[in-house]
Amino acid sequence: MLRQFPYDTPVRFTVVIPAFNEEFYLADCLSSLAAQDFPGPVEVIVVDNNSTDDTAAIARAAGATVVFEPDRGVCHARQRGTESARGEIVVSADADTIYHAGWLSKIESWFADxxxxxxxxxxCYFHDGPAWGMRLQRMLFGAVNLIVRLGGPVVYVTATNFAFRRDAFSGYDTRLAQGGDELDLLRRLRKKGLVAFDPSNSIDTSARRMEEGVVYNFAVSFFYYYILGYALNRIFRRPVLGMAPAFRRPKGHRK
Structure with a gap:
């Protein structure tokens, strides 16, 4: 159960979790947030993105604040959650992810320093799934860290593990789909000040999307929906290619 506190209590962190039909994963995610060792009040907002399952009920039972966003898509959901946030620092998270007990404390240390x-x-690293997916994640974030160590900017962040000051936030561009909650927000926050990458503060996420295989994930999910989709969306300021299919059930529960 997430810690409860009076509504008028000053809040340092608000964790925002967009959730569309996440009944198979959400309870474990919220349990990991309940086990955080950060001593102060933490607001956890689950954005019910028009789910048709028990997502909202699971969130309420765990003590999370539930807000509803009828327009599907991560940018719409994260925008709704951030608009509702009371914390000085908004932490973008995901429902299929487990957060180690010191996660928020490490984020707090960085902002204090x-x-x-x-x-x-x-x-974020996969805690299950194919070996090639795990290696790919290690390579991706290893490259991000190397660029930073060589004096370059943070070129990529995952919305599964990204914290920002609420007063530096100018809103998600809800006309965008894939990449809008990561690349576009990162681009705009870099203009506001220092954006850093902490390779030591990793989290564990589900590899459920990797079950479609290496060809699908590279050709369809990454290049078509993420890279090409983000580029076209930026040009035309609307979701030209739409959103990638949502894989919401664990292996063995596809139907």
């Missing part, structure tokens, strides 16, 4: 910093991200 960098009072002018606006955002910090960290890696």
């Amino acid at each position: 960098n009072p002018l910093g606006v955002a910090v991200g960290g890696p």
Whole structure:
């Protein structure tokens, strides 16, 4: 059960979790957030993105605040959650992810050490799924960290593990689909100030999307929906290619 506190209590962190039909994963995610060792009040908002399952009921039973967003898509959901947030720092998270007990404390340490910093991200690694998917994640975030160590900017963050000051936030562009909650927000936050990458603050996420195989994930999910889709969406300022199919059930529960 998430810790409860009076509504008028000052809040340092608001964790925003977009959720569309996440009944198979959400309870474990919220349990990991309930086990955080950060001593202060933490607001957890689950955005019910027009789910048709027990997502909202599971969130309420765990003590999370549930808000409803009828327009499907991560940018719509994260925008709704961030608009509802009371915390000084908004932490973007995902329902199919497990957060280690020191996760928020590490984020707090970074902001305490960098009072002018606006955002910090960290890696996410698969805790299940095919070996090639796990290696790919290690390579991706290894490359992000290498660029930073060589003096370059943070070129990528995952919305599964990204914290930013609420007063530096100018809103998600809800005309975008894939990449809008990561690449577009990162681009705009870098203009506001320091954005960092902490390779030590990793989290564990589900590899359910990897079950479609390496060809599908590279050709369809990554290049078509994410890279090409984000580029076209930026040009035309609307979801030209739409959203990638949602894989909401664990292996063995597809029907």
